[in-house]
Amino acid sequence: MxxxxxxxxxxxxxxxxxxxxxxxxxxxxxxxxxxxxxxxxxxxxxxxxxxxxxxxxxxxxxxxxxxxxxxxxxxxxxxxxxxxxxxxxxxxxxxxxxxxxxxxxxxxxxxxxxxxxxxxxxxxxxxxxxxxxxxxxxxxxxxxxxxxGTCTSGLKINRIISGINYNKYLEKGGIAGFETHKGCSSSCCYCIEANTKVFFKEISDVINEIKELINIGCSHFHLCDSEFNESLEYCLDFCNALKQENLNIKWTAYMKPDNFNKKLFQLMKETGAYLITLTVDTYKKCDMYWSDIERFLFSAKSTGIKVAVDLLTGFPYEKEQEIKQHLENIRRPLPESININTYIRLYKNTRISKQIISDKNLHKYLIYYSNDENLIKPVFYNHINLEQLSQIVEFDPIFRIDGADKGVNYNRLENIAT
Structure with missing residues (x-):
């Protein structure tokens, strides 16, 4: 066909x-x-x-x-x-x-x-x-x-890059992408990809994709995985293989405060990684979670990699004082920036959507909700508005309100690349 x-x-x-x-x-x-x-x-x-x-x-x-x-x-x-x-x-x-x-x-x-x-x-x-x-x-x-749809780990697919005019993307501030796996084992209550089956790609295939993109003029890459560090062992193997190729690239990735060590960050730095976006949320977290974030930030920064934090907070029944404490926990290790979002997008079948829709006491905090159970058109939960949030962060420049300006971290912080 x-x-x-x-x-x-x-x-x-x-x-x-x-x-x-x-x-x-x-x-x-x-x-x-x-x-x-x-x-x-x-x-x-x-x-x-x-x-x-x-x-x-x-x-x-x-x-x-x-x-x-x-x-x-x-x-x-x-x-x-x-x-x-x-x-x-x-x-x-x-x-x-x-x-x-x-x-x-x-x-x-x-x-x-x-x-x-x-x-x-x-x-x-x-x-x-x-x-x-x-x-x-x-x-x-x-x-x-x-x-x-489904995949199997190691499935070999010959990615066809000739159908895309990459020069146009580069001219407009876009960068080339690659991925190491599909799926996500994390159980984030707000995410449609939570608990989806994980399939890892052959490392040699991923590196060959990067080489093909280099051959057409790409040198700046964004890792398109939900979060790179799904498996510490795989990440180490990938970075070791990438290091052996000695490619002159720079790259950025999303990561989670889990499955990491100092060796991984050092290898990432040696292979051209310059920026990590760390995804964090405040939904029912234990003390160990905040300790892991602090350890992640200090470990990555010690290798020279910059870290920006994307923070989702303001979940049902979270109080302002709790949010202030969470912000202080993240601010203390001094990431490059902390992007805060208190407007939670609801999607059908996510745990947080089910909780909020089933609790009539929370409906007063819904924006654009019209009893549409499909939640295809945007519906948001918010009980910490922009004015409240500005007071909570006390206009500290390390914080920025997510969505206030359009763009992503690798565009905003490109000048920090090494």
Whole structure:
């Protein structure tokens, strides 16, 4: 089959190359199918470009990625599904093709997203290992519309990077990405990826991807894992292998305050890592959690790696004094910055959403809630507003309000790269 893979993501803060589609294209081609990527990130006329691509490639079916439902932050929130729905409608009505939806944003509620977008099919979860099976099912006229993607550790996929114009991304402040694994074993109460099955990639394959991107002019990388340190053993093996290649790159990653040691940070530094974003939340944490954060910060900083903290706080029944104590715990080791968010985005089936929706006493703190159980359109919980938060942080410059300006840590702190 011929499959046109479409990236509808035009969010520019920063623009993010659709690496998921590059993996899907590789999986399709390896099975004897044909695939092309249509990247609409910088498009000025998306429907004209869609029509042109379909006229030239003449696909049998199309696939559209949903990286995110919305920008997830209350301030300057952008909702992405309406434009994607318009694209789906255009392809079905004007081009006469069926549409498969996939991408990281679909895992929160695949059935509801399928219906909202009026798509023909949806793959929820990593699709590299299942896309060809899904096509077989579609060809056999299956009645099934919802498929669940899966991978296996060590699955070899030849990532196709030729379908993306990386120069445009670099010009607009974007950077190349790579990933070492899928899934996340953490159980964060607010996250749609919590407790998803973990699949590790072959380290040699990951390094080969980096080399291919270097060959087309990329030298600055963002690790696209939910959090790099899912396994300390794997991280050490990866960094040792990367060190042996002696590549002249710089890279940044998200991490959690678990599965780390001084040796890991030293290896990361030696391979070009210059910035870590440490994800932290204050939901029912024990004293050991705060000790781990302090140890993480001191260990990373001692190697010369900068650390920015992304902090989610203001959970139900948390008091201002508790939040002040949490902030002091994080501030004491002096990270590069602490980005605070007290507006909690609710997604269907997350533990925090179930708790808040079931507790009528908390409904007065909901923003944009209209008894929509699907929670597709942005709904936020907040009982510490911006004025209160400003008073709590006492205008200390180490703190910044997440979403007040658009961008990510590697853009804001790029001048600290070494």
């Amino acid at each position: 011929k499959v046109l893979l479409i990236n509808p993501n035009r969010y520019m803060f920063p623009p993010v190359p659709p690496i998921g589609l590059e993996y899907i294209a590789g999986a399709l081609i390896s099975a004897g199918n044909k695939a092309e990527i249509l990247d609409l990130c910088f498009s000025e006329n998306i429907f004209k470009e869609i029509d042109n691509a379909i006229d030239l490639f003449k696909p049998d079916i199309t696939g559209i990625t949903v990286r995110n439902i919305d920008s997830a932050l209350f301030l300057n929130n952008e909702f992405f599904l309406n434009e994607i729905r318009d694209i789906v409608k255009h392809i079905k009505e004007n081009c006469g093709l069926k549409v498969i939806i996939g991408g990281a944003g679909t895992i929160s509620c695949p059935k509801d997203i399928l219906e909202y977008l009026d798509s023909d099919f949806i793959i929820s979860g990593p699709a590299e290992g299942s896309i060809n099976y899904v096509l077989e099912q579609i060809n056999s006229n299956t009645n099934n519309k919802i498929f669940y």
